[in-house]
Amino acid sequence: MPRIYFYIARKFWGPFLFALGVFAALVVLGDTFEKLKTLNNGYSTLGAVLSYSLATFPNWLATIMPVACLLGAISVISEMVANGEWTACVAGGFSPKQLFIPVVVCILLVTGLTMLMQEFVVPPLNIKAETIYYTKIKPQEGFNLQTEYDVAMKISPRQMLYAKKVDLSAGKMEEISLDTYDSVWNISNQIVATSMTWDEDRHAWTFQDGTKRTFVDKMDTQEEHFDLADSPVSTAPADMSVNRTESKLLSIRDLSKRIRFFKQSGLAYYEAETARQAKLATPFVTLIMCLLGIPFAISMRRKSKILNILASMVIAFTFWWLISMFTSIGENGYINPFLAGWGPVIVFGIKRAGKGRNFRPGCVGTVATGRRKRRTPGGPA
Numbered sequence: 001m002p003r004i005y006f007y008i009a010r011k012f013w014g015p016f017l018f019a020l021g022v023f024a025a026l027v028v029l030g031d032t033f034e035k036l037k038t039l040n041n042g043y044s045t046l047g048a049v050l051s052y053s054l055a056t057f058p059n060w061l062a063t064i065m066p067v068a069c070l071l072g073a074i075s076v077i078s079e080m081v082a083n084g085e086w087t088a089c090v091a092g093g094f095s096p097k098q099l100f101i102p103v104v105v106c107i108l109l110v111t112g113l114t115m116l117m118q119e120f121v122v123p124p125l126n127i128k129a130e131t132i133y134y135t136k137i138k139p140q141e142g143f144n145l146q147t148e149y150d151v152a153m154k155i156s157p158r159q160m161l162y163a164k165k166v167d168l169s170a171g172k173m174e175e176i177s178l179d180t181y182d183s184v185w186n187i188s189n190q191i192v193a194t195s196m197t198w199d200e201d202r203h204a205w206t207f208q209d210g211t212k213r214t215f216v217d218k219m220d221t222q223e224e225h226f227d228l229a230d231s232p233v234s235t236a237p238a239d240m241s242v243n244r245t246e247s248k249l250l251s252i253r254d255l256s257k258r259i260r261f262f263k264q265s266g267l268a269y270y271e272a273e274t275a276r277q278a279k280l281a282t283p284f285v286t287l288i289m290c291l292l293g294i295p296f297a298i299s300m301r302r303k304s305k306i307l308n309i310l311a312s313m314v315i316a317f318t319f320w321w322l323i324s325m326f327t328s329i330g331e332n333g334y335i336n337p338f339l340a341g342w343g344p345v346i347v348f349g350i351k352r353a354g355k356g357r358n359f360r361p362g363c364v365g366t367v368a369t370g371r372r373k374r375r376t377p378g379g380p381a
Helices: 003-041 046-083 085-091 096-137 252-265 270-299 305-331 337-358 361-369
Strands: 147-156 159-167 172-181 187-199 204-217 220-230
Touching: 003 046, 003 096, 046 085, 046 096, 046 270, 046 305, 085 096, 096 252, 096 270, 147 252, 172 204, 252 270, 270 305, 270 337, 305 337
Parallel strands: none
Antiparallel strands: 147 159, 159 172, 172 187, 187 204, 204 220
16 A cells, blocks of 8 residues: 555544644533533532533544545545645645545545444433433433423324323333224224333233223213233334334434334334435435535635635534535425435535546646746637
């Protein structure tokens, strides 16, 4: 492997780590100062605010990494162009695409680390941060991320279960109504129970203190009271996903579980599917965003960190705006979740492919040296 590859890779990490540190510090400090305003509410403490900031730091770090990659890629290329190193490499037989290889490898390494963080590190810390916020900073009475209220789920094609309160951590649902419908969607049977609990040994749900109603016709209803009765619900609490954690804060594994449960229950799953597709598209978003920024770096004849930062911010904010727009549309079911998650990749991928066809290695040397071709007499202007 040519030494120039290792040289370019080493030059990438300096601007990348600088951008990552500066942007992460600014975001975390801003968020921390915002939470410090809650110190006068009588509940919040400085320790709670700092604990919250530490728990959210990996999430901010993973969010900022694509921008840091972009700045690293632009900085290393623009510095090589400004120092004449780019021109020397091209003159030595390296094509621009070959010189991009170490930058792309570095970007892929960072993207892989980001994906691992978002899958295994960030989700549990997000849950911890939410717990700290709603129990110590802005307390909510009876707060529990595993508890949800007013839940409806589809048990079978003609059975719907309604629960006033669901606590999956305790394996318990309260104020239950299980409605069974006939072929024309008239209610034929109903079970109303005080609670329904999960029996781990029997691997089954059990109704407690309830009444079974059978609607013979509009004028005749038969009722039967019971203390305990088996429930037709077969899904274990571990396979359910009714907690209040936002879909974008979950891992791909948890999102997949939520989507399966929502589909089985007849619930809208657009938000969860859009979040999953957006997470799967993250590596491609970062790579394409950086490849779009490289032409800006090549066109800069003089090394300017301010211009590098400005170019990075413009490209990053354009991407984030597009991602936010597609995500919002997808979460509300206006477009397919796959298109919502991968839309920015498709749009900018087509744009980048178009630029790639028009890219000529010879142009790089001319731009880097700032020389102009002489016009021959009678030649074209």
